[in-house]
Amino acid sequence: MTGAGQEIKNVVLVHGAFADGSGWRGVHDDLTAQGYRVSVVQNPLTSLEDDVAATTRVLDRQDGPAILVGHSWGGTVITEAGVHPKVAGLVYVSALAPDAGETTSQQYEGFAPTPDFVIDVGEDGYGFLNGDKFKAGFAADAADADAAFLRDTQLPINMAVFATPVKNAAWRDKPSWAVIATDDKAFDQAMLQHMAERIGAEITTVPASHAVYVTQPAVVAGVIVTAAKNATA
Template sequence: EAGIDAKVAGLVYVSALSPDAGETTAQQYEGFAPASEFVIETTKDGFGYVSPEKFKAGFAHDVSDADVAFMRDAQVPINMSAFGTKLEHAAWHTKPSWAVIATEDKAFDQAMLIHMAERIKAKITKVSASHALFMTQPTVVADTIDQAAKAVSAKK
């Protein structure tokens, strides 16, 4: 929803979901293979977190054990009802988009990530990494953000 702000000139998705207006985040998974190694455990109060036992395999298999332990233990639970909330606006309809896709991401089916990136007509960059590519491939992520910034600045 924040992408619709007039101050936002372009969008960069980093192994991320890109629902359309009227869709929920949960709907993005329909028709795609489930993420068997990425397991979200839900508490009685409706909050979820990545299973501590599956965290490394499902979220950050290419991250050092020390960093994995920190990330695993520092998780902030997410209100699972957020996955059922319908998006009201999809900025990717009117703003240029880029997508960095981690080819070893176990949180999402690769076909799903590619489908979403192609649907939003994103310029796609693929990189060998887990879902934690922001840690393991920061240069690729930063370069993509830089390319996006330069592209939208050139249009002004």
């Protein structure tokens, strides 16, 4: 509960790599139907600094404390941006969670590669998920039409972002929750569990693909509501 004894009502959603904010539609609709004020960040995916700046602009607009939510690469973004004074709690949705001084790439060390998650990198250093492997790697439990739309609306990411260390780790000072998709092909399951356990997150597991925020919006929204009810502003 907040210091005033009332539930936090603001939620800020941050997408990951190879996607834009439209995938949050189901979570947005679920939460707004419950009376939450939901904002969706549109990360440019050009650098960690740019994505943090985009998130900070949205956080600055909140009229009170907020729960900050990140999917996949968005976890790295909320780890840095979450030090914002309006952030009361963090929700990691099959998301990366580096510590201060660590890069995103370092989170993969010691874990098995995932053969279905194939990134095609162009000469300019930006990566798209391979079209032929997209459904299997990103959204295996989505309807074919929905997976095709996600594939065709991809937002490429500057691959250099994965080598950029974060300066701050908001999870060290703020309560965290994690949703782990047990059929996620973007990350080794042991990697997801390790990251969530290291940050002391309350963990919820759900049978879903990496696109869990699209295919299981009610579960994701439920964890966000739990965070809103239990974080202290």
